[in-house]
């Protein structure tokens with residue numbers, strides 16, 4: 248039998264859940280900003296010590312850059328702000344499951360915790376197709392939480408692609 252969680256541990260978990268909701272709502276606002284700019288509506292924020300250290304949304308069209316996914320934009324900004332390529336005390340919130348490139352960048356930047364909203368059955372590499380974030384053969388593994396506000400994030404993407412069909 249596992250030990251029951253101490254009141255302190257429960258409090259910490261409750262605080263973390265509240266923070267997760269707050270930061271995913273923040274990432275969703277970034278995703279809506281992407282949509283307004285005609286970009287695929289995905290938003291991401293890197294959080295450090297309760298602050299947004301780096302944030303972004305997809306900019307592949309406006310930047311003519313296939314690597315300008317929301318996570319890449321947020322990770323680059325966070326590393327520049329910190330002056331360190333290792334984001335070891337950070338958490339990344341993103342509205343869509345990371346692709347192979349972004350999951351690779353997450354592993355390289357040593358981010359210990361990822362929270363994503365909607366799964367991506369066609370390109371997701373955090374559990375859907377593969378799980379690069381928790382592969383025992385790699386030198387870094389993340390704590391992954393998924394499904395938070397997944398409905399809002401999915402509807403945003405579905406409406407975006409439906410409007411363009």
Ligand SMILES: [Zn+2]
Pocket residue numbers: 316317318345346347348349350
């Ligand atoms: Zn990506």
